[in-house]
Amino acid sequence: MAHINDNFTKLPGSYLFSEIGRRTAAYQEAHPEAKLIKMGIGDVTLPLAPAVVAAMHEGVDDLAAAETFHGYGPEQGYDFLRTAIAEADFRARGVEIDDDEIFVSDGAKSDCGNIGDILSLDSRVAVCDPVYPVYVDTNAMAGRAGDYDEDAQGWTNIVYMPTTAENDFCPALPEEDVDVIYLCSPNNPTGTALTFGQLKAWVDYANDHDAIIMFDAAYERFITQDDVPHSIYEIPGAKTCAIEFRSFSKTAGFTGARCGYTVVPKALVRDGASLNGLWNRRQTTKFNGASYVIQKGAAAVYTPEGARQIDEAIAHYRENARVIREGLTEAGFEVFGGVNSPYIWCKTPGGMGSWDFFNKLLEEANIITTPGAGFGPAGEGYIRFTAFGNAEATKEAMKRVQALKA
Amino acid sequence: MAHINDNFTKLPGSYLFSEIGRRTAAYQEAHPEAKLIKMGIGDVTLPLAPAVVAAMHEGVDDLAAAETFHGYGPEQGYDFLRTAIAEADFRARGVEIDDDEIFVSDGAKSDCGNIGDILSLDSRVAVCDPVYPVYVDTNAMAGRAGDYDEDAQGWTNIVYMPTTAENDFCPALPEEDVDVIYLCSPNNPTGTALTFGQLKAWVDYANDHDAIIMFDAAYERFITQDDVPHSIYEIPGAKTCAIEFRSFSKTAGFTGARCGYTVVPKALVRDGASLNGLWNRRQTTKFNGASYVIQKGAAAVYTPEGARQIDEAIAHYRENARVIREGLTEAGFEVFGGVNSPYIWCKTPGGMGSWDFFNKLLEEANIITTPGAGFGPAGEGYIRFTAFGNAEATKEAMKRVQALKA
Numbered sequence: 001m002a003h004i005n006d007n008f009t010k011l012p013g014s015y016l017f018s019e020i021g022r023r024t025a026a027y028q029e030a031h032p033e034a035k036l037i038k039m040g041i042g043d044v045t046l047p048l049a050p051a052v053v054a055a056m057h058e059g060v061d062d063l064a065a066a067e068t069f070h071g072y073g074p075e076q077g078y079d080f081l082r083t084a085i086a087e088a089d090f091r092a093r094g095v096e097i098d099d100d101e102i103f104v105s106d107g108a109k110s111d112c113g114n115i116g117d118i119l120s121l122d123s124r125v126a127v128c129d130p131v132y133p134v135y136v137d138t139n140a141m142a143g144r145a146g147d148y149d150e151d152a153q154g155w156t157n158i159v160y161m162p163t164t165a166e167n168d169f170c171p172a173l174p175e176e177d178v179d180v181i182y183l184c185s186p187n188n189p190t191g192t193a194l195t196f197g198q199l200k201a202w203v204d205y206a207n208d209h210d211a212i213i214m215f216d217a218a219y220e221r222f223i224t225q226d227d228v229p230h231s232i233y234e235i236p237g238a239k240t241c242a243i244e245f246r247s248f249s250k251t252a253g254f255t256g257a258r259c260g261y262t263v264v265p266k267a268l269v270r271d272g273a274s275l276n277g278l279w280n281r282r283q284t285t286k287f288n289g290a291s292y293v294i295q296k297g298a299a300a301v302y303t304p305e306g307a308r309q310i311d312e313a314i315a316h317y318r319e320n321a322r323v324i325r326e327g328l329t330e331a332g333f334e335v336f337g338g339v340n341s342p343y344i345w346c347k348t349p350g351g352m353g354s355w356d357f358f359n360k361l362l363e364e365a366n367i368i369t370t371p372g373a374g375f376g377p378a379g380e381g382y383i384r385f386t387a388f389g390n391a392e393a394t395k396e397a398m399k400r401v402q403a404l405k406a
Numbered sequence: 407m408a409h410i411n412d413n414f415t416k417l418p419g420s421y422l423f424s425e426i427g428r429r430t431a432a433y434q435e436a437h438p439e440a441k442l443i444k445m446g447i448g449d450v451t452l453p454l455a456p457a458v459v460a461a462m463h464e465g466v467d468d469l470a471a472a473e474t475f476h477g478y479g480p481e482q483g484y485d486f487l488r489t490a491i492a493e494a495d496f497r498a499r500g501v502e503i504d505d506d507e508i509f510v511s512d513g514a515k516s517d518c519g520n521i522g523d524i525l526s527l528d529s530r531v532a533v534c535d536p537v538y539p540v541y542v543d544t545n546a547m548a549g550r551a552g553d554y555d556e557d558a559q560g561w562t563n564i565v566y567m568p569t570t571a572e573n574d575f576c577p578a579l580p581e582e583d584v585d586v587i588y589l590c591s592p593n594n595p596t597g598t599a600l601t602f603g604q605l606k607a608w609v610d611y612a613n614d615h616d617a618i619i620m621f622d623a624a625y626e627r628f629i630t631q632d633d634v635p636h637s638i639y640e641i642p643g644a645k646t647c648a649i650e651f652r653s654f655s656k657t658a659g660f661t662g663a664r665c666g667y668t669v670v671p672k673a674l675v676r677d678g679a680s681l682n683g684l685w686n687r688r689q690t691t692k693f694n695g696a697s698y699v700i701q702k703g704a705a706a707v708y709t710p711e712g713a714r715q716i717d718e719a720i721a722h723y724r725e726n727a728r729v730i731r732e733g734l735t736e737a738g739f740e741v742f743g744g745v746n747s748p749y750i751w752c753k754t755p756g757g758m759g760s761w762d763f764f765n766k767l768l769e770e771a772n773i774i775t776t777p778g779a780g781f782g783p784a785g786e787g788y789i790r791f792t793a794f795g796n797a798e799a800t801k802e803a804m805k806r807v808q809a810l811k812a
Contacts, residue, residue: 271412
């Protein structure tokens with residue numbers, strides 16, 4: 001008799017975005033004339049860069065003729081893309097990463113979820129609070145999280161590291177032993193970023209404890225400040241303790257096209273095995289490579305023309321982030337993030353609950369945001385704005401926020 | 407201190423295709439004038455159908471303009487594709503499958519590998535021997551296979567079901583209790599297919615034992631005979647015991663483009679939970695949907711024009727299969743498969759070992775094949791030919807085989 005993986009039955013419902021959708025739809029139905037501005041979900045809105053579009057068309061044309069047809073590709077990604085990534089994103093920044101330490105995939109969400117395949121099931125996992133839910137839920141599915149405690153709004157075996165204004169959004173090093181630590185910088189949802197010094201403390205901790213850092217750098221391209229590392233491998237010693245996840249989703253508009261990559265250094269060894277070899281075995285056994293068409297498009301991100309076009313799109317989102325940050329500040333709110341990130345993390349006024357503030361913004365300013373409490377208990381009292389909308393709507397939203405305050 | 411998943415260290419090397427590559431390269435280097443014909447790896451060679459190409463270009467263009475841009479899509483696939491699949495591949499054949507029982511993905515290899523996420527780790531797994539290695543290796547990685555026994559060339563906790571000419575390539579129902587049964591029909595590597603009657607025995611067995619059949623139907627479109635079901639759901643009762651994997655790889659040339667889908671019926675319930683819900687939770691948590699561009703292309707397979715073009719490509723491969731089957735038969739070999747499948751499974755002459763016969767074909771006919779022993783101990787004494795080459799080369803190969811015999 002077949003049995004299910006009963007860890008799935010322990011998962012609480014995933015209500016955040018469906019609840020936002022439900023409240024938004026109810027409001028719109030009651031107020032059909034309201035012009036809602038969406039600043040909730042972290043999805044891009046600008047089209048793909050022309051260089052990427054041209055390369056994808058070329059990729060499709062390659063598959064349209066027998067002479068240029070590409071069947072099964074390397075599970076790790078085509079060399080043309082792995083080399084471009086290793087060169088531009090790492091070696092050009094002085095970080096020695098080999099081409100065969102790059103694993104191209106259909107996106108960072110898959111990799112962040114699947115990486116647990118190569119780790120022991122009794123690993124002790126630490127996450128920031130608030131946090132991108134995928135880190136927690138995938139470990140809960142694998143049985144590493146223990147049981148869900150409704151009162152604590154958390155799992156009994158997960159170590160939660162509060163990441164709030166009180167600690168400058170840099171969590172304290174854990175006092176208990178942990179084996180796997182998820183860090184996201186620039187951070188989703190707080191929009192803040194770890195400096196060289198802050199990240200160095202984590203790398204040193206991980207090496208001292210033989211822990212592994214899962215470093216999610218999906219928002220790397222939004223970094224503007226010099227003291228924020230673009231890769232964890234800019235920190236000495238990181239190659240013996242860290243795996244890095246990157247994505248073309250937010251940097252190049254690939255949320256629908258799907259492409260990302262993961263860096264697994266050969267020097268990262270546990271129990272005598274290189275994790276590079278383990279991940280290679282995992283990917284060659286359970287994955288058949290990212291689409292050739294999409295990899296062609298991703299490679300265009302690294303051409304001079306493509307890079308310039310991507311930078312223009314990022315500049316657009318950055319300007320939105322500035323408008324939101326300054327607009328909220330002028331309106332008297334306390335805000336964080338938005339400098340190295342498309343996310344602005346705003347303290348709710350007067351200790352208001354984040355769902356209450358969500359309602360207020362929806363009803364009184366017709367703006368849809370994301371309540372911080374949806375990302376974990378320490379997100380209570382905050383709300384997330386995203387800079388992925390268009391410039392006009394973003395400015396209009398800030399006018400409404402200021403009118404609201406007045 | 408982080409530990410690895412030590413099941414990975416138990417995996418034997420995956421040498422089949424690398425060993426074929428090594429022997430082939432060595433021969434070619436020693437005989438640079440030899441014109442090798444590749445009939446080994448199961449990859450398609452014909453370009454994508456024009457209708458698919460046009461739809462993918464449209465998909466790229468949609469991503470090139472803000473008005474038509476698609477960001478994050480539904481993790482389960484776009485409705486336009488799920489509905490087309492459910493309608494054409496199931497309901498049009500009289501099989502009632504709902505749209506929300508279809509989960510579109512980046513390919514059947516991912517799904518076959520990831521499906522184990524939703525099952526108990528102590529499930530007892532049964533596979534055919536010979537077998538597509540992914541079923542075994544992914545269960546070994548998860549810890550369901552026990553230990554690898556070099557002498558037996560198999561895993562201690564996996565139930566192997568010999569599938570040979572002696573049992574008409576339909577394995578006997580297992581005598582011990584098994585929980586999860588992998589069946590592939592039309593079969594890789596044997597090229598044979600289960601009839602309605604043969605498959606019904608398995609469905610009845612699974613329902614009687616509350617087991618789950620993982621039914622891999624990646625080669626469904628090659629079926630020519632009326633008594634071979636295209637879907638396991640053509641068998642009454644299959645919706646309470648079976649998950650079906652489909653792929654656009656072999657049917658529509660998507661090995662490089664990447665798209666497949668998995669059917670998880672809502673009526674498939676174990677431990678009180680619908681596996682449809684569990685797989686939905688798995689996919690929404692660890693996957694972000696297949697590429698929009700590629701889904702657009704896949705949907706074109708279901709247009710009248712696309713379907714006609716796909717059928718032409720399949721007819722080409724089928725004709726190759728006929729040439730191989732008849733050519734080998736005329737040359738005095740005993741052959742199986744190739745009627746409902748692009749694979750021809752050929753008995754080695756005079757009890758020769760399959761690697762020895764591989765060498766003979768390589769050296770004396772300059773044909774590259776795949777030794778049956780590479781798919782499991784019961785594959786010893788067989789060799790696999792694939793029909794995915796071009797027509798001229800396939801005919802030339804059969805001339806060489808006949809000359810060899812003479």
